[in-house]
Amino acid sequence: MIFNTLAYFALFLLPAAILFRRVRPTVQPWICLAFGAGFFIFFSLTQVGGKAGAICLLIFIWESIFSRFYKQGSILCIIGIIQTLLFLIVFKYWNFLTGLLFKSTGHNPLAWSGAFLPLGISFFTFEFIHYAVDRYRGKTPAGRFSEYLAFILFFPTMVAGPIKRYQDFLPKLVNPSREWRLDWRQGITRILSGLAKKFVVADLLTAFTNHLNRADIAQAQRWVLPIWLFAYGMKIYFDFSAYSDIAIGSARLFGIKVPENFDWPYLRTNIAEFWKHWHMSLYRWLVDYVFIPLGGSRVNPSRVYLNILITMFLSGLWHGAGLNFIVWGLWHGTLLVIHRLWTAWREGSLMQFSKTSPTLGLWPLVATVSGDGVQTIPAILYSGTIRQSPSAPVTPAENSPRSTHESVTVGEISEPAEETVGASAPRKNRPPSLGGKLVSWALTFIMVNLGWAFFCMDLPTSLFFLRRLFFG
């Protein structure tokens, strides 16, 4: 709940945002951290974890104190990362991992019967790790103690993101926007539209998605199954983007712009583009703190494919302690690998083709990695390739401060621009045909939605669902 409760608005958001605007700049971080602490305790007591959950506020305080000792190249940064991961493993994966360990015996003697998840642990873990890594690399300032606490306890983004970066957040905290009329107008519009998306669309779709259980799947007619699955795909989009809208709108009331999370992902025409526009703050985090440290795409191709699979495996595991989430991550990893293989293959085959066909000599220029307009059957079927035209409007993500650094992608998984794709000469884009675009879009949409089967049901149920869907 949280964002769709009156308590959130009446007790936290409005008082905090108004006070934040009223007090002196030196006091502003303290407003953030005081309300953030109150928010964590209140919603832990009323919704998640109870008293034990509320005590987990000490994790924030401990992490903040410990982070004061982070320095460039210091081992303390590495210890900080390890302890952060340990918190996550203990709270989120204890029963899952020990369950796997004792699976053969059928009884888990190490099971934690009172297990609970501290509010937002899956998300604040990312921010702790980001800070430790970037301090280690010397890429972020230390900031004051109060500023760091305000960063990690900034309640609009505490529970489910968008995942912030300290170096982006700090200047906005120290010098928030003074255009309070515009900020409040836009912030309120964003919050209202988020609430409407949640209540009117996402919650309404529950009528369909509630049927995604073994008993209903067994009894349902086959043609109903894809409708339920697509309904889930829509529900999760509207639900999570609504949440992000409310979080971003809430932050805007403070005069602080936080990163965007969605940019029309379901309109994308290949899986790499989908991931560039779905849960964008997570995607960028995975690229910066998992994919690139693994070697990114600067290593040999087979290793790149492995890096993609590892990254998406971890993404799946992070989404939930269950085998179904791991399969979901690997499903997307596999799609991204196929996309990359296809892109490379098509580039190569076109180069070859153009050598033997003088009339098509310009094709290598036209058939870019974004490969638009290549009208072979496989190209139409898989335009892992079609990108927006140069005249396309700048998206919020591209507009963000990090965009200069993260221009590329995870099927090409994103990396600093200089290291990627364009080993060859600059290429020209040819506008894709509408038919090609539609087929590419439909294929991407179907593949992404098939993946949701693993996300929304446990593994045996999702396999049963797919078996019924394809074989009756």
Add this chain to the structure above:
Amino acid sequence: MKTLQWFMTVCEYLGGSRDELPGAPGGQAGKHAGTTSQSMPWWLGLWWGLLLGAILLFCGQTSKFIYIDF
């Protein structure tokens, strides 16, 4: 495609993720296009009213957000 992009921009503006009201699809500037005026257009109040009405109408069925502590 231009119309689609224009439509998406209008949705973004109505959703509060874009500060500027887009111009017409063909590139012709709208009345408020390109402005980030501090004043509130009259119809924005109407839009808020519509959203609020929809929220009040449907809030009884609300459920937990999927991405919280899944």
